[in-house]
Every structure is written in C-alpha cells, then in structure tokens.
Amino acid sequence: CVEQGADYLVLGWSAAGNPDGTRYDVILTSKTVAGEPVFSGEAVMEATVLAPGALFESLLDDTEYFAKVRAVDHRQRPTAWGAVFSAKTLPSSQRLARPTDLTVVSVSSDSVGLAWRHDGVNVQRFLIERSFDRMVWIQAGEAPAAAREFLDGGLSADTTIYHHVVACSHAFQSLPSASVSTVTLADVPVDTGAAYEVFRSSLGVVWGKAGNHAETEYQIRWTSHPAFNQDYHFTPVIQGTAFLIEELEINTTVQIDARAWNGAQPPVPTEWNFLRRVATRADSPVAIAVW
Secondary structure, three states, rough: OOOOOOOOEEEEEEOOOOOOOHHHEEEOOEEEEEEEEEEOOOEEEEEEOOEEEEEOOOOOOOOOOEEEEEEEEOOOOOOOOOEEEEEOOOOOHHOOOOOOOEEEEOOOOOOOEEEEEOOOOOOOEEEEEEEOOOOOOEEEEEEEEEOEEEEEEOOOOEEEEEEEEEEOOOOOOOOOOOOOOEEEOOOOEEEEOOEEEEEEOOOOEEEOOOOOOOOOOEEEEEOOOOOOOOOOOOOEEEEEEEEEEOOOOOOOOOEEEEEEOOOOOOEEOOOOHHHHHHHOOOOOOOOOOOO
C-alpha cells in the first residue's frame, strides 16, 4: 500500500510470516533505463526499518518512483529482493506541507494548549490528534485553516499525553507534525473531612487526591498559631494521601496546607490549598500537693 504527497511517499508491504521487529531494507529510485528502474547511483534512496512500512521525504513532485524490499533475519541474512512496485508523487498544485514547530503547554489539570506553524498552502482545516502511547492516535478535534492554535480539554490530571497536527485539503492529508508530549497539571489536593489522628505532639494528616492518579506526589506544610501564614515547615514530596507530622508543640493549633506535583520533568506544583486548622492534645494536669 502507498500513501503519497507531492514531496513524500509512505510505502507499506506485507510482513508475510515475519514476526514484529523484523528488519527490512528498502530501496527507492526514480531513475529508469529503457523503461526499467535502476537501483544504483545518486538517485537511489535507502531505508532500514523494523516494521513493514517506510517514509521517504524530499521527493520530486509528479514523479514515478520504484521500490523493492527485502527482509533480514536475526543472523543478518537477507532474503531475495521482493517484486518491484511503483508509486507516483502528487503534482505540485496538491502540495500540502506538514505542520511544524508544534508546542504544547499544560494549561490546567484537564487541558493543554497547542500552537504550530504552517504556510497555509492548500489547507482547508487541521486535524489535532492525541495519543497516550504514540502508537494509537485518536482525533482530539479540528481547527479551521486560519488557526494555528488549539485547546484540547477534557483530559485527566497529571497524565502524559502526546499530540501531533495534520494539515488537510479537500482530498488529501499532510504527514503529521512531529509529536510533542506534555503532562497535564495535577489537581489541587482537598480536605475530605476525614478525622485526623490527634496526639500530644503529632498529627496524622489525611487529604483527598481529587482527580489525580495513584502515583501523583504531594507536599504538606504547616505553621503554628499565632504565626499563621509564616514560619512554615515542609514535608518532603511524597506519594500517598497521609502523613504523620511530628515534633509539634503540645496543645497548639496548627494550620495545614497541601499541594500536588505532576510528573513532568521538572515537576510542576499546584498552588497551596488550605486543608484545616487542628490543635494537638493538651497534657493531663498533674496534682500538686498542698502543705
């Protein structure tokens, strides 16, 4: 099978009985002598791939190309070359460049913003596609020909997502842009209303993960009355939704805030969110002898 543009060809073939990961050598040429393709010289393009398909770019428009393929086993023994097949690039009037310079920025815990460049020639619209594994792509939406931005919403918090953009005319599509990954922001952790474990000099703090997944990390800070909003103490960044704050003063009110960190590199934290104010227990009074 063949997918063609004015300056590229995507060639495909049957793997026959070969397993996934088999190596294939592909040769492409536009040169012919007496009507026969010539697979040598400067006009030849070569590719080695690990799947039954190969992309050739920077080709001449409206030109017939010829290709042949062979498989190579794990001991580096090639098969005979397969039958020659041909494909023709589209005329220059149907050239449709792939979008370039794609950038993706995490906007919130459920949306990302995309921006790209394109010369606009022959474009009727853009397709925006997303993937979670760079193998299976689904359509996230469409943008009109004049657009160079798109907001993709309805996503999960703290999740790695890949995007690319495809230019479309009435009859053809471009190659996709280079794919770009981003990580949505984490959701702000919340107070679930669950009871804290309260001791004389420690507090067992719990919080809700909101829309975050099990591997999302959190950080807790606390400060004591009457110095609320200053002189904070901080936990390390941790997984889970519980932490024991120790070495507190007895019978003292403590304000507790939490934030989440997403899995980006480097990680991006949410804003601090107030959870609650809780007092540690008082000491039991000790009787004093009267003389």
